[in-house]
Amino acid sequence: MPHEKRTLGFYVLAAFFTLFVLFLYGPLSAILILSFQGPDGGLTFPLNGVSLHWFGNLFERQAVGDFGASFTRSFLLGLMVMAVTVAVSLLAGLAFRRRFKGASALFYLSVASLVVPSIIVSLGIGVVFQQLGLKPAWYSSAFGAHLTWTLPFGVLIMFAVFNRFSPAYEEAARDLGATPWQTFRHVVLPMIAPSLIGVGLFGFTLSYDEFARTLMTAGSYNTLPLEIYGMTTNVTTPVLYALGTVTTVFSFLIILATLGCIAWLNRRRARG
Amino acid sequence: MTVAADEPLVHAGARARSFGFARSASHLQALPLTLILGFFFVLPILTIIIVSFWDYDFAGIYPDFMTMNYTDTLGSWVTWKTYLNTLKYAAIVWALTLVIGFWVAYFLAFHIRSTAMQMVLFLICTVPFLTSNIIRMISWIPVLGRNGLVNSTLVQAGIVPAPIEWLLYSEFAVVLAMVHLYTLFMVTPVFNTLMRIDRSLIEAARDAGATGWQTLWNVIIPLAKPGMAIGTIFVVTLVMADFSTVQVMSGGQSASVALMMKNQMSLLQYPAAAANAVVLLVLVLMIVAGILRVVDIRKEL
Numbered sequence: 293m294p295h296e297k298r299t300l301g302f303y304v305l306a307a308f309f310t311l312f313v314l315f316l317y318g319p320l321s322a323i324l325i326l327s328f329q330g331p332d333g334g335l336t337f338p339l340n341g342v343s344l345h346w347f348g349n350l351f352e353r354q355a356v357g358d359f360g361a362s363f364t365r366s367f368l369l370g371l372m373v374m375a376v377t378v379a380v381s382l383l384a385g386l387a388f389r390r391r392f393k394g395a396s397a398l399f400y401l402s403v404a405s406l407v408v409p410s411i412i413v414s415l416g417i418g419v420v421f422q423q424l425g426l427k428p429a430w431y432s433s434a435f436g437a438h439l440t441w442t443l444p445f446g447v448l449i450m451f452a453v454f455n456r457f458s459p460a461y462e463e464a465a466r467d468l469g470a471t472p473w474q475t476f477r478h479v480v481l482p483m484i485a486p487s488l489i490g491v492g493l494f495g496f497t498l499s500y501d502e503f504a505r506t507l508m509t510a511g512s513y514n515t516l517p518l519e520i521y522g523m524t525t526n527v528t529t530p531v532l533y534a535l536g537t538v539t540t541v542f543s544f545l546i547i548l549a550t551l552g553c554i555a556w557l558n559r560r561r562a563r564g
Numbered sequence: 565m566t567v568a569a570d571e572p573l574v575h576a577g578a579r580a581r582s583f584g585f586a587r588s589a590s591h592l593q594a595l596p597l598t599l600i601l602g603f604f605f606v607l608p609i610l611t612i613i614i615v616s617f618w619d620y621d622f623a624g625i626y627p628d629f630m631t632m633n634y635t636d637t638l639g640s641w642v643t644w645k646t647y648l649n650t651l652k653y654a655a656i657v658w659a660l661t662l663v664i665g666f667w668v669a670y671f672l673a674f675h676i677r678s679t680a681m682q683m684v685l686f687l688i689c690t691v692p693f694l695t696s697n698i699i700r701m702i703s704w705i706p707v708l709g710r711n712g713l714v715n716s717t718l719v720q721a722g723i724v725p726a727p728i729e730w731l732l733y734s735e736f737a738v739v740l741a742m743v744h745l746y747t748l749f750m751v752t753p754v755f756n757t758l759m760r761i762d763r764s765l766i767e768a769a770r771d772a773g774a775t776g777w778q779t780l781w782n783v784i785i786p787l788a789k790p791g792m793a794i795g796t797i798f799v800v801t802l803v804m805a806d807f808s809t810v811q812v813m814s815g816g817q818s819a820s821v822a823l824m825m826k827n828q829m830s831l832l833q834y835p836a837a838a839a840n841a842v843v844l845l846v847l848v849l850m851i852v853a854g855i856l857r858v859v860d861i862r863k864e865l
Contacts, residue, residue, distance in 0.1 A: 409844060
């Protein structure tokens, strides 16, 4: 099929794809531009001068509540969720390579955790903590709530990775006298490292942006998405956009760093 | 390694032992996942089912066994209207994401020739989905608002005499934002199945004289069905669970089941919210079970 002439279908679909990308990025770029609104500007175009006024506003407590503290909480929570998601999904992925009793049940439980509406999980964990007399907090109940969302993704990704993983490499290592740990550390782990980093990225970003599951489980201190969600109803200045720009740029940086990391690993593996 | 006369026996013993070890190793490896899902997923769902039969007043919730929470919610026409409205959103958003998602995935899988370019374009589609949903929602406000980009352009160009009011804070805005938020959940699984279609099948269809449309309709779409089914599960369950998009984008003028639950929760009417949760849960699980009859997810991963 290579190098045949482009058909009309190609151009129609290419135009459709371009429109789709514009649809995805257009609104985002609108708030990116509007966050540089002048001090007298409003929530819509046109720009009333260009300034960093609203970014400065972010760091004044009275304007948006405590942005720094909620960002710190969300960031730490994201890292915790990421670490646990990577470790637990990897272990579960390894477990699913063999048949064991309850494997199917556990698999469908993970799928169920993915499809059950977030707000139900949120309500359930909130009520469980209340009935057990525990205080909900972002590092306990919200942490668990986020895991019910990130772990199924991680497990399904690892399941797919190991589905395509040929056992021949491990057999070769074993035939050469490697211990199970050596086989895992020097053969399996380097091969699945890029996927593990992908799982980590999912874990972090899904947690960092999650709020339906955090709603009933965050306790008295808000995470960043809850803070933003609250702002949508009572903040009527472009400081909302400035906050949006800052968190979006932060997400982009995380994604870029992860992709760079994966590319670097792949290149190193190709060379080695 | 020691070589002994009874080597085969030792080997067999070692294998049997390692076999038993392997099996318990699997259990050990699956243990963290089981514990976390057990405590933070199974236990909460069971608790919700129990609490849905409890009594409550303004001060708290009390153990009881009564069906009032169910009769209250199912006996009210507001509830039925809300459920219908939620299903309507699910159906419209599903149809739109399926069509858009399929063509985007089809373009990436069959019209882009180099793998590197495919990956780059796929990532361009993916990146916005890894950023905050709420930010992506509110980013429509300056575009669709009364003095937003679309309205001011239309008015300046003389196409409409006055700003169109239904662009923002309307059902239209809810659907638009949902399509914006959830299309990737359709693109990814469909792209995944399309990439796995054996290209020689398409050549065979062409050699047998099929036109482009016939190949698409009789070869590609049937083979893409599992991906569409998985995408459907994602999109439908996400829309059924949505409260924030409905709240923010309709400006409080539209309702969904989850939003109704959220309002009950903010009034601390947990048993009432729990009864709604059980009904919603049964509905969603029935939809998913229906889709799972068409596709075996374990084979598609």
